[in-house]
Amino acid sequence: MQIFDMDGTLIDSNGIWKDVDTAFLAKRGLPYTKEYYEGVAHTIFPLAARFTKEFCHLPESEEAIMAEWMDMAGDLYGTSVPVKPGVREYLEKLRSAGERMIVVTSAVPVHCRTALDHLGLTPYFERIIFAQELHREKKDPQLWHLSAEMMRVKPEDCTLYDDSVEACRGARAAGMHAVGVFDPFFAGTEPEMRAVCDRYIRSFDELL
Secondary structure, eight states: EEEEBBTTTTBBOOHHHEEEEEHHTTTTTTOOHHHHHHHHEEEOOHHHHHHHHHHHHHHOHHEEEEEEHHHHHHHHHHOOOOOOHHHHHHHHHHHHTTTEEEEESSOHHHHHHHHHHHHHHHOOOSSEEEEETTOTTTTOOHHHHHHHHHTTTGHHHHOOSSSOOOHHHHHHHTTOEEEEEEOGGGGGGGGHHHHHSSSEEEEEEGGG
């Protein structure tokens, strides 16, 4: 089973969230800081909203914060996000070889479906599993055990492709293989990714 992350792995979308976060904070007279980024990166939407409310001491509810983010990011997922180099060709190679493929993502379901449909990637995948619907973060090995169980496969028969070192570490702890995927927004994690993952790629072109 081949398991793919979406944001920063299949599609070049991490920049959207930096823009959304920067604009959201600027509207409230707050700076976008490394500490804030580390609190919201690669987590599920409800936990990111909770962190934002507490970290920024905001009066808005977590639901209102998420709704504002949804409005800010929604259109971009259907119009402005490109597929990363080599992705389409690699998915075609795997499909031709009879490999089963799924997406496991921390993305909001509507954003994920919008982007994959717009880019024509949806037909490659047997299923999309949303971390927030399982109430697990991708750093949690249990998420990967649950994902394997849902697909009726053993973790050791799965390979994850992800740009997040925390996700790759969680998958490895669950017994899966992991391929780290370079994304410029997380270039600083490359040494750690290389230590955690079975393989690290800068582009899917390397796998063709």
